[in-house]
Amino acid sequence: MNNEQTTSAPKLWVILARTYNAVAVYLESTIAAEGLGLSDFAALEVLLHKGPLTMSAIAEKVLLANASMTSAIDRLDERGLVRRVNSESDRRVRIVELTAQGRTFISAIYERHERELEALMGGLSRAERNQLRHLLKKLGYAASVASRANKEEHQQ
Amino acid sequence: MNNEQTTSAPKLWVILARTYNAVAVYLESTIAAEGLGLSDFAALEVLLHKGPLTMSAIAEKVLLANASMTSAIDRLDERGLVRRVNSESDRRVRIVELTAQGRTFISAIYERHERELEALMGGLSRAERNQLRHLLKKLGYAASVASRANKEEHQQ
DNA sequence: GAATCTTATTTCGATATCGAACTATCTTAT
DNA sequence: ATAAGATAGTTCGATATCGAAATAAGATTC
Structure with missing residues (x-):
């Protein structure tokens, strides 16, 4: 990589x-x-x-x-x-x-x-799966935070 | 992690x-x-x-x-x-x-x-983004290969 | 060069999904 | 106790999407 x-x-x-x-x-x-x-x-x-x-x-x-x-x-x-x-x-x-x-x-x-x-x-090793899970969760968390912020901004 | x-x-x-x-x-x-x-x-x-x-x-x-x-x-x-x-x-x-x-x-x-x-x-560093891209592509590739195999199997 | 196969796009009918409105019930505040 | 607000589920109307069939035009084969 x-x-x-x-x-x-x-x-x-x-x-x-x-x-x-x-x-x-x-x-x-x-x-x-x-x-x-x-x-x-x-x-x-x-x-x-x-x-x-x-x-x-x-x-x-x-x-x-x-x-x-x-x-x-x-x-x-x-x-x-x-x-x-x-x-x-x-x-x-x-x-x-x-x-x-x-x-x-x-x-x-x-x-x-x-x-x-x-x-x-x-094809993904155990370490790769854990990495992928970790990175996806991090991104998903950021997105749900951003969504909430956006929602509150727009509905009030 | x-x-x-x-x-x-x-x-x-x-x-x-x-x-x-x-x-x-x-x-x-x-x-x-x-x-x-x-x-x-x-x-x-x-x-x-x-x-x-x-x-x-x-x-x-x-x-x-x-x-x-x-x-x-x-x-x-x-x-x-x-x-x-x-x-x-x-x-x-x-x-x-x-x-x-x-x-x-x-x-x-x-x-x-x-x-x-x-x-x-x-929140994702450059290295993390590259890692994520790499792992997603790997997974996506496996899925499209599997899809093609499955399709050919089922249509003939 | 006519027949056949392939490709590009659209039409059609079916369906999964959604948000908003609605009904019924529960909870809270006074 | 009653009123006001919150919550669980459904109904309703609208919409995006899809696969299959239809249409039209190109490409290929004999």
Whole structure:
């Protein structure tokens, strides 16, 4: 790697976008056959690993607006993969959980997904992965700070 | 940074997605006031820096399907920011170029965009940016290779 | 040089997503 | 206790995007 040259911020943003896109396109292609999009897959995945969650909690984890979450869970509900249960303690809240069928379904797909993703990143050493994680988090943190600042400035 | 722990591939993918999303949301918020989305902005930007291009060439650069590019250029055309010119040498081709108004418009916005992006990445040293670029490219390359393999496998 | 294949762009229909408005419920302050 | 405000979820209308089909023109093959 040549550490002499300088990478401009716009260039780095373009590379980030292209890389994200390349991985997303690949992952989409691997689950498209199951009739799943990346968002629906992510919702199932979070339910598998975190257990039953409220609509808002899922939406926050998978980076979707609440309105979009309603549609997503509707889709999964119609396929019998998840179920909405009314909360006992708070009647506004609907808790979403996997059905038995949904659990079997996502478990199998996720296992394969994990293997494919590990294969994809097989070229990155442990140190490289940690580096990449560290740098991405740093950048992501800066962006969310900047977003908040921008939002407050504009809405008041 | 702790290089002892291992970063799993799924975890790294989630971080990549969140970082991409955080930066995208921020950048969107900075150009939303101009009535531009990120794709339309990207199309104008590429025309500013690469000069007039065909529909397909723009679509490829900004990672949009051709069909989406038609809509995007329609929007920009209606606002008087770009113009379609029929190619002399190939009558299938329509070359898109900035109008004078479009050039003034995107020049000003891009300059600001560049400053904001540099500020956003101000926390990354030159070495860190180069590292990040290197690692992202490596990952992106692996993903596009995997995508191609997957595509060929599935379509035949 | 006619038929076939490829390429560039647009049209069309479907869909995922969003923000804003709305409803229902819970919480807080007085 | 009541009013005011906050929160959870949904509905609604708008929009960006896509893949597939359509159209038109070039390129290739025989």
